[in-house]
Amino acid sequence: MSLRPYIVGNWKMHGTRAMLAEARAIDRAGQRHPKVEVALAPPFTLIHATRKEAEQIGVGAQDCHPADGGAHTGDVSAAMLADAGAGFVIVGHSERRNDHGETNELVRSKAESARKVGLGVILCVGESEAERDAGRAEEVVCAQLEASLPMNQGAVEKLSIAYEPVWAIGTGRVPSLEDIEAMHRAIRERLVATYGEEGAEVRILYGGSVKPDNAAEILNVPEVDGALVGGASLTAESFYGIILAASGENAD
Numbered sequence: 001m002s003l004r005p006y007i008v009g010n011w012k013m014h015g016t017r018a019m020l021a022e023a024r025a026i027d028r029a030g031q032r033h034p035k036v037e038v039a040l041a042p043p044f045t046l047i048h049a050t051r052k053e054a055e056q057i058g059v060g061a062q063d064c065h066p067a068d069g070g071a072h073t074g075d076v077s078a079a080m081l082a083d084a085g086a087g088f089v090i091v092g093h094s095e096r097r098n099d100h101g102e103t104n105e106l107v108r109s110k111a112e113s114a115r116k117v118g119l120g121v122i123l124c125v126g127e128s129e130a131e132r133d134a135g136r137a138e139e140v141v142c143a144q145l146e147a148s149l150p151m152n153q154g155a156v157e158k159l160s161i162a163y164e165p166v167w168a169i170g171t172g173r174v175p176s177l178e179d180i181e182a183m184h185r186a187i188r189e190r191l192v193a194t195y196g197e198e199g200a201e202v203r204i205l206y207g208g209s210v211k212p213d214n215a216a217e218i219l220n221v222p223e224v225d226g227a228l229v230g231g232a233s234l235t236a237e238s239f240y241g242i243i244l245a246a247s248g249e250n251a252d
């Protein structure tokens with residue numbers, strides 16, 4: 001990892017205020033390892049409280065609406081997230097693409113609206129199992145990327161990509177380290193082709209069943225600059241194992 005490692009917990013639809021104790025413990029873990037950039041994306045309802053409880057880690061959201069505001073019942077704009085204390089937003093997660101039919105075009109407009117108000121963006125891409133079995137993983141992921149990368153002014157700043165094979169999310173299965181490396185290299189090529197030199201500074205995270213016991217080997221793969229972690233970010237104990245692996249230090 002040549003860029004500062006970025007370890008992001010995605011709490012998905014988990015967490016009530018009782019979970020703030022975990023957020024505080026994760027924040028303390030982050031403080032012990034300042035070489036690692038640690039962040040949490042709790043549900044909307046906990047963003048403000050998590051921001052207030054956590055001193056050092058980043059706090060972000062899991063989605064936003066592309067419009068600045070208006071008649072969109074149940075939706076939340078990027079500006080509202082920033083107002084609640086979010087510093088970044090995840091867009092294009094496969095659960096959003098599948099559960100809500102989100103297209104690449106919509107994902108791009110969400111990313112652009114987030115950048116417009118200064119939020120960092122974690123843009124997710126990933127192939128299905130059938131696409132991987134058909135030998136189309138790289139083609140699918142690169143097509144998603146090209147159609148969903150934000151292109152407005154300042155888009156490349158504070159942008160990260162999360163490569164998350166859909167079949168690896170929440171399943172305990174992970175691609176081979178060779179396959180992860182090949183995909184991250186392909187993503188890097190597209191980023192540089194799109195953004196020029198600045199594309200080399202965009203962090204590419206791996207996501208999908210990252211756990212304390214496989215984090216070190218995954219994070220050591222060339223072009224893996226961090227991890228987007230679901231299940232293992234729900235307790236400070238397991239998330240700490242991943243932060244520690246990213247720090248390159250031994251348990252203290």
Ligand code: PGA
Pocket residue numbers: 010164168169170171207208209210228229230231232
């Ligand atoms: P997982 O989820 O770590 O539980 O596989 C990752 C994600 O969906 O971001």
